[in-house]
Amino acid sequence: MDDASHKITVKLPNGAEFFAEGTEASVKESFASFLEALKSNGASTGPLRLEQFAGTAEPEPRTGDVSSGPAVYLDAAVLERLFRMEPNGDVTLTALPRGPQKEVDALLGLLFGFATLRHQTAVSATRLMRAAKQSGVQPARLDRVLARQGQFITESGTGKGKRYGLNNPGRRRAEEILAGILG
DSSP states (O other): OOOSOEEEEEEOTTSOEEEEEEOHHHHHHHHHHHHHHHHHTTOOOOSOOOOOBOSOOOOOOOTTOOOSSOOOOOOHHHHHHHEEEOTTSOEEESSOOOSTTHHHHHHHHHHHHHHHHSOOSSEEHHHHHHHHHHHTOOOSOHHHHHHTTGGGEEEESOGGGOEEEEOHHHHHHHHHHHHHHOO
């Protein structure tokens, strides 16, 4: 029996939310009960996949929770078209933004992907650079590229231990960029 802590957070477009933490078996059992409750109430869940997230990070705020300006909602189908989740834990873009700031826009999109799909609100510079290169973006230096969009970025640490994330306006900007990729 696996006693390691497992965590799952599910947010459906219909507003239903589910969060569970515990052993693998208890999380699976709770999730199955959640799905049954939705079905018995007539809610459509669409195709859902159970993904387990280990760690102690708090659940991410729902996309579109920023109060100023119109919210852009990227549903699961759009996220699946925009991102690929690599076996090594990285998140990569399947399509790149266009325009004069495509490098920084791609990095904002990647940070959004890590926060939304992997529940990692802070991504190491090394991991972000690797994900950018796998996506087809070749920034010479992350710190200089991201400095152009400092109003959207959170950063901590120094050197190779530096970690980047998105603040609330950064999440909104990333959503706009990603929505623009698919038209």
